[in-house]
């Protein structure tokens with residue numbers, strides 16, 4: 001067993017209350033500008049930006065610090081094409097056979113359908129996997145904990161980092177996503193969590209008119 005080693009918390013910065021409020025307002029305003037985008041430009045994005053955003057995601061809090069995620073960043077057009085073909089096959093089945101009417105009704109304000117051209121247009125598809133096990137530096141295989149929660153938090157941070165960098169993303173969840181393991185050659189120990197389509201928006205990108213719930217509806221203070 002490895003012993004805990006502690007060091008002084010030196011990265012923390014305490015701001016005045018006024019400064020904190022201003023920072024919270026500014027960040028809320030910045031995040032309120034984020035939109036999920038389905039119309040992408042094919043304009044190239046420097047890989048360094050994606051690397052930095054993935055590193056940000058990798059700072060996420062997670063179960064026992066085992067960091068149970070893996071990000072496969074796809075830019076190869078051949079692989080993107082394979083993913084599109086496989087995803088559209090699943091989506092076709094979803095929209096035309098599997099999806100209950102209630103789900104289709106919930107999706108109708110978003111205007112989504114089985115056609116996923118963005119899977120080839122966007123410069124990057126980031127496939128996010130949750131790993132059931134980790135390998136320790138000494139080669140031992142150990143179980144990961146809170147995989148879904150950890151990967152969900154990391155994905156949220158990745159989406160935030162991408163927005164902060166000035167790009168847009170789409171959380172795409174073709175279901176089932178098992179084809180990603182085959183196409184990307186990822187062991188079945190890792191389960192696909194979602195596909196984050198990333199790039200610049202198309203010049204004429206449109207987004208649905210939707211509202212976010214107000215504070216009173218999403219929070220209770222007691």
Ligand code: IYR
Pocket residue numbers: 091094107110112113114172173174175
């Ligand atoms: N996976 C499908 C359907 C879909 C489901 C939800 I929940 C969304 O918020 C959006 C779409 C698709 O990607 O079209």
